[in-house]
Amino acid sequence: MVLMLIVISIGLAYNYDAGDKETLRKAAVTIERMASQGHAMSVLHQKPIWLRFEENMVVLAGADVTAEPVRDPDAPPVWLEEGEQEEETHEKVYDTFGGDAVVSIRRWGTGEDAWVRPEEDEFFIWQFQSTGLCEPISIKLETEDSWMILHMNPLTARVDEEETEIR
Numbered sequence: 001m002v003l004m005l006i007v008i009s010i011g012l013a014y015n016y017d018a019g020d021k022e023t024l025r026k027a028a029v030t031i032e033r034m035a036s037q038g039h040a041m042s043v044l045h046q047k048p049i050w051l052r053f054e055e056n057m058v059v060l061a062g063a064d065v066t067a068e069p070v071r072d073p074d075a076p077p078v079w080l081e082e083g084e085q086e087e088e089t090h091e092k093v094y095d096t097f098g099g100d101a102v103v104s105i106r107r108w109g110t111g112e113d114a115w116v117r118p119e120e121d122e123f124f125i126w127q128f129q130s131t132g133l134c135e136p137i138s139i140k141l142e143t144e145d146s147w148m149i150l151h152m153n154p155l156t157a158r159v160d161e162e163e164t165e166i167r
Helices: 002-045
Strands: 049-053 058-063 091-097 102-107 124-128 137-142 147-152 159-165
Touching: 002 049, 002 058, 002 091, 002 124, 002 137, 002 147, 002 159
Parallel strands: none
Antiparallel strands: 049 058, 049 124, 058 091, 102 137, 137 147, 147 159
């Protein structure tokens, strides 16, 4: 009986760890796929594409330069002062990810504890230039007790190095 309890407890502990590990791995693979896709699209279309890290999601988006401004025909005309230009922000969303892991970002050259976690009404943009370059960043994925850090390559937008702690 004791032997069965030991085997069951080991199995439950393994499943618990596997759950955190699987959650972090799925999030890492999805974010790396989105980054790689954004990088390739920016070079192919010769326009900036970005990952926007929000409180509970990551969005792959870019400027939709072919879109026409949407105007309400019943709205009054917009009058601009001399020298002002109308802002046109046409964003096209290509992919989104809202996983179970909490995402934090650390910019290159900042301290080890300089993680930024987007909160309500805040976001962090990681832009892929049409030249194929992007800012080197680190992405931290966290569950309740475990974490994974992805150090992203500025030339390929792929994971260069990975650190993991599963508890």
